[in-house]
Amino acid sequence: MSDAKYFQRGKIQELRAELNSDKKDKQYVKKKTVLKKIVANMTMGNDMSPLFADVVDCMKIPVLEIKKMVYLYLINYSRSKPDMAAKAVDAFVKDAEDANPLIRALAVRTMGYISVDKVVEALVDPLRQSLRDRDPYVRKTAATTVAKLFMHDKELVESEGLIDKLRDMLTDSNPTVVANAVAALTEISERSDQIQLKLNMSIASKLVAALNDCSEWGQTYILEALMFYVPQEMGDAEMLAERIAPRLQHANSSVVLTAVKVIIYLMNYMTKDDEITAMCRKLSPPLVTLLSSGPEVQYVALRNILLIIQRRPEVLKNDMKVFFCKYNDPIYVKLAKLEIMCRLANSTNVDQVLSELKEYATEIDVDFVRKAVRSIGRLAVKIESTADRCIAALIELIQTKVNYVVQEAIVVIKDIFRKYPNQYEVIIGTLCENLDNLDEPEAKAAMIWIIGQYADRIENADVLLDDFLYCFLDEPVEVQLALLTATIKLFIKRPAAGQDLVTKVLKWATEEVDNPDLRDRGYIYWRLLSTDLAAAKKVVLSEKLKISTESENMDPMLLDELLLHVSSLAAIYHKTPQTFIHHTKVRRLIPSPVLNRKVNGTSTSIQIVNGEPSRTPDSNARTNAAGASERTSNNLLLDL
Template identity: 35%
Template sequence: MADNKRSDVGELRTLLRRPDVQRDPRKYLQAVQKVIACMTLGIDVSKLFSEMIMAVATPNLVQKKLVYLYLSNYAQTNSEVALLTVNTMQKDCQDRNPVVRGLALRSMCSLRLPSLLEYLREPLQTGLGDRSAYVRKTAVMGIIKVFYIAPHFITELNLVDILYQMLRDKDPQVVSNCISVLDEILAREGGIILNSKIAHYLMNRLRDFSEWGQCQVLDLLTRYSPNSNEEVYDILNVLDDRLRHANLGVVLGAVRLFLHLTEHMPHLHKDVHDRIKVPLLTCLGSHSPELVYTCLQHVQLLLAKETSSFFDSYQTFYCRYTTHCNGPRDKLLFLSEENTGIYHTSI
């Protein structure tokens, strides 16, 4: 078996070096695809590093992606030879096509070689200010890769402050990436430090984010402490429509934030529970057992604080006749007016 693998690698090397293959872009691409196919099958093709470096200088975007994938996978085992790719990558970081610029920058960060950090300085800083949102978000994620190689590099380039400034980027995906990266870099300090300006800016832009981004922002906002009761009321009004979102993650994120903001305002607890009750009951009508189970767990926690919240909706918790039971361990959740809370009964 080992001999067969060695012969395969030798054949691939011969194929990549053939002049007729190098002159024909289609055949050359097919040869590169064969190398990547072997790599994905677990065959060690690291000995083809020199040949694959030659294949990166191409206008073919598919071939360039494949070669960059190969280089990222084997750069650490060929660190000295990997220096030969720097010039091509730096050139691609200045390409007219934003896809090429982003691909080159991502690949440079993925090489994870301390010896290449100096070459990465200028492309990374340029990428953070690129006119393309794709390149900017790629550059932001590249920072965390660099952070785990050389944390001092982040401090030298003042990248934390730059990321804080990019929280106001016009593209919501770039902002989401900044939140993730800052939280990871500043994990020892407790994550992102939220002030009033950042918190309100994110709240006002919440609708622009994807569903995942909204969950991320709502979770981040639980760290913010409003300065007055009036500010709490304003925040609740701004986020009220998130309780009616189609995505359960967004709804539960908003529920958590509502409860957090009113934790020390007992006079609002009943109003808040009444406001979040309808979205939770709506989620209980889902056809997904996993989503229903998640909602029930949230209801159970709410009942520990406000036992009468769902008494008038007890019918919702009866087992539906369409529910498929998988065995005696299935449970029925119901409310009892005689005994507060949620109880489990075997079906």
């Protein structure tokens, strides 16, 4: 709060006069005060660029606090004043040789932020010196600066051999320096079309050894880099996974999830089933622990867990109770837990799950109740032995006469009828008692489908359909399509009862509606009925494909890619990074002699082995996003 007084609009002339005052200021107190005012005004959006030359003159003051404020000012205005920024090059170079390591690091880092050609050119020599500086803080700052410089001038970084310098830093004695070098190399690899990071077993082992002495974020960087290691021999993946496993007990959720990601990745290269099973058991406790964190961390964990259990269902298979919803869980956490409960449900725990779902269906939150009712239907479709109990639970819910519960129950009962034809038709009478409560398109369409499908068993099916047809032209397309097909089914099964209705519906569908799908379907039905009633019967009453919950499973290729992005936004959105971040490289499982999953894709690579580049065909390189053409890429093989 003591600095709040500086956040007042100041006049350029007054600030310049104070900054250039000749009064004695041994401790530079007045300079600090004026610079704080300038930075505060800059933060508020006031234009302080006219003071550029005056602020640059303050770079010669050997006080760290003043230099920080001057550098912050330079970073902010260097784009609008590139010529003035170039005049500060000499001061930057001088600071890069200062006796104070904090000033040396600050100078190099600030130059990396200023995207002015003269500053970038002048940065190379100080940066090269900083990469081998005696102080680890300077070295780790310089490593990060190489990545920043790469974003501005890729060719300069490659021609000056700075990437090789980063590679050499992976053997640094300081783990923080190693972590920053790894982070920089990973960033460069992700942003370059020609360079791909590729670790060998030796480097991977050294990185794992550095984990114990790194900060939590350093551990995350190193674990992330291990995703670029491709096991080539039996036992390599198992050994590396065992060494990473202690990170699963870390207090930081980012470290835990990144460790989970690396282990899930390494499982693709494990050859022994018992090793994979044992590793899956080790993954369960840390994931359960994450669910005792705050709701935001819980949600991130749940979205990642949903991906993991689709590939490795044995993870968390015995931990169903941790996914039971608490009364104070936010709705987004509750919905995520419901999804996981349905996927983990099996014949041994289904009674517990069904009991919980019935309780959730009586809650107040409408969205949560709908999801719970739909989940009961999914259980019935997924586990045949529990279908009877699920139907009984749905009937109980329908009898509550709560509008949205009744409608959701009818929607899922339609799926159950499709899954188990001719088994539960006895409840149709109960469903028909609730027709007046239907006002949602999906529920209406489901009920109409049931009436049409069992038109030969429902005595007053023609009356029920006629009631729905009263507002045919005003209904949504989904309901209109259901009505059209149900009426045709009624006519085929009971021609006398459906004669009048079918003529009326076909006339509306072909002459008075604008939707092309509905109109085309109407014409097809009309012509079928007019030319060949037997053919119409085969088409309309053909055997439906069996419904199953497998249709809700994610595409295997998409799942494989998302599992390589666990602990990132991609795993939360369940979308590949390319859909929301441009120019992102596609990740694929890289082929190797021990890969137990088939992966395609070949390209040409440059491997740097013992400092000598050699071009070789490399089937281990990534394919491009579209897979339409192969590109020539450089593999940065870190082989020390």
